[in-house]
Amino acid sequence: MTETITAEPPRVPLATVLRTFLEIGVLSFGGPAGQIALMHRMLVDDRRWLDEKRFLDALNMSMLLPGPEAQQLATWCGWRVAGIGGALVAGSLFVLPGAAMMAVLAYIYAAYGKVDAVEALFFGIKAGVLAIVIEALIKVGRRALKTPLAWGIAAAAFLAIFFLRIPYPLIVLAAGVAGWLSARGALPSTMPAGTVHDRLARRTLGLAAAGAAIWAAPILVVALTLGPTHVLVTIAAFFSKLAVVTFGGAYAALAYVAQQAVQVHGWLAPGEMLDGLGLAETTPGPLVLVMEFVGFLAGWRAPAPFGPLTGGLLGAGITIWTTFVPSMLWILLAAPLVERIGRIPAAAAALTGITAAVVGVILNLTVWFALHVFFRDITETTLGPLTLDLPRLASADPAAILFAAIAAYVLFARHWTIAATVGLTATLGLAAHGLGLS
Template identity: 30%
Template sequence: MPLTTIAREWGRIGCLGFGGPPTHIALLRRLCVRDRQWITASEFEDAIAATNLLPGPASTQLAIYTAWRLRGTAGAILGGVCFIVPGLVLILALAAFFLAGGAPRWAHGAAAGAGAAVAAVAVQAGLGLVPASRQRATTPAARLRWLGCAVAGGAAAATIGPWLVLVLLAAGVLEVVVRTGIPRRPGVPAVPVVLAVPTIGGSAAVAWVAVKVGALSYGGGFVIIPLMQSDAVARHHWMTGGQFLDAVALGQITPGPVVQTVAVVGYAAGGLAGGLLAAVVAFTPSFVFVLAGGKYFDRLRADTRIQAFLSGAGPAVIGAILGSAIPLALALQQVWQVVVLAAAAGWLLVARRGVVSALLAAAALGVAAAAVGLPVG
């Protein structure tokens, strides 16, 4: 297969992939399985399962993996880049526009409106993961551990966001120990790195936030929120709470991976160079995981220790996503934003409508609020 075909098709998905991982998976399945028949349906489902075992953005890893299956290393790199770049360019352009001090009032209103809905989106994302995760808890003891890990993840996300990585790792390792005994090489090397975080700043701090997002996050796009929020808002003061809400909203309404939210944080910290650094650091692990481990994916899926780790980390991830809604909601500054949040919650959780439409409607309400003179800052 020509590399030009991979560039064209994966780039098209990168441009049209509004709606997060479900949309990306559907577009890749349509292309690779239904229309072109490059990959069988069972192979594609196995690829989804394998990439969901990895930390980082699963749909991005699926895009890289399917391109790797077709054209090896060159295809994986080209396909992944073409999938990522369209949304990255757009989100950096929007970051420059919305974070600029001279942006028009209607733009600030749109950002404030979309940001107000983000807490509801987080709740929807967390609740959507519950059924599949609960299926892994087959005994009363396992269900009790599931609940404990979920509560721990929620508490960590709401109060100690930067340390959430330790909670996720501990929950996963605990389940491995319960099921298989003490592992020979327990997954604790990350602890010294995390303990060094308070001493770094500048580009190193941006890179560390991106590492947590790209290499240490389990459970999809929304678990990155508590991993970034405390660093971006409270520790380094790169952004205000409202600007962080805007960043999360931008990551939801732009095409491509939701993880590109980290590029907005990087832009706030260090301009265009900071945004590009954050994106490169966050996405590099996905390429490394696929290129180094793609041929071992079948073995990875069958590894009981991996399955046990995910059974423990999974409920902590769900708790973290749900817990992240608390500081997101508390960051709202205006009464009208609380009304928008309530409306978005009804739209997403009761009417069960789409995320992109909810955010666009919230942005329109924000524009209307700005037009009638309500405060939007």
């Protein structure tokens, strides 16, 4: 069940990490599926900074932690090739381009309403990203599903999350148990002698204390400056609590955030949360950037003693801070464990099971993404214990299907780069809007 890790990854200059993750941050459209696919293509296939096993083991660990798994995966990748500095650069740049774009779109939304040309641009981008997602799914599946057990776990994971809506943390935990049971009785390989675990424990405690202090500092400054009842303090407290308990990505917390933001705090009007989600789905970065939209509108509408724009930007900024800093902290605390666990056969087998489940989860994200790219109208239907997202066939979007087919051709047959592929479909999206076709 276990697979040998290849040679140590190269040490990459921080400037190179910065350039690479800036590109990833700008191009990371398509939610977790698109972002994982993009990092796999750029870090494993193209640059060969990491081998397949390390990448998938880190993804497994990220899926078990609270917060956006794609950002945590980016943070770990940066840490593995360039240390703490690489982790901070990679984790930050994975979020900041999308956060900047979301701030601009939230301002346009608050001041002017929706802008059709912007939606058309992102419409084309999503069609291109779909081809990238499918490419990554094929590659990861081919490398991860090598045994009948792995195929069975992947299929079960897809069915459980797609039809039964079982939260994926439970799915990956069950897959880990299945993998562990398959390797019962295997003896652990030799662990390094000395005080490795003592050093790891001290490092973990120190990092946790420093991270908690850094996380809390801006909140305390705002509370002391503006008072504990100011909207910025309320925003910070709300999203800080959410960052600790949110497993399963943005959708796991979306209903709760919408209910609290609309009914309890009055930050948004009914229906605006869905508009924010639409913006988050079409901009680069984690889908939980919808939380930034909520924070921006909360600050915009209750700005005193600031103007609306300043209040909105401060609300967005403190939302980003309290949402993403803890996410990076969790994976930095867990980072040294990713490869240590692989030295224990039963634990490595558990990770192999989780890897197979992750393939099923990525397949679910791919199907969900494809449905929302190709169809304008998706209806959730319940049939006994099953919950299905069924498209209305008459709502199929010919332009989206055509753009995705073009992207697949240039990516698979012509071997275009990701940037060129996405640039082409973005241009097609704008052209279709100009011609009145979308």
